[in-house]
Amino acid sequence: xxxxxxxxxxxxxxxxxxxxxxxxxxxxxxxxxxxxxxxxxxxxxxxxxxxxxxxxxxxxxxxxxxxxxxxxx
Numbered sequence: 001x002x003x004x005x006x007x008x009x010x011x012x013x014x015x016x017x018x019x020x021x022x023x024x025x026x027x028x029x030x031x032x033x034x035x036x037x038x039x040x041x042x043x044x045x046x047x048x049x050x051x052x053x054x055x056x057x058x059x060x061x062x063x064x065x066x067x068x069x070x071x072x073x
Contacts, residue, residue: 035070039063 005025006018014022 031070031073032067035067039066 003025005022006014008014
């Protein structure tokens with residue numbers, strides 16, 4: 001399931017509830033994004049950028065674990 005935020009248009013502004021939902025979603029996405037940024041700076045994901053099928057199975061199992069650890073901090 002993919003959860004996306006609300007988007008305002010020129011004709012329709014966001015309601016306070018939609019703004020709050022976007023803030024909650026952003027707060028949940030930020031730690032995961034920061035975790036992947038750290039992995040990229042450590043050069044762990046360099047091979048995945050070119051061909052995800054070349055990723056070692058250990059790395060693929062470790063990524064969700066690291067993401068969950070980052071979320072729990």
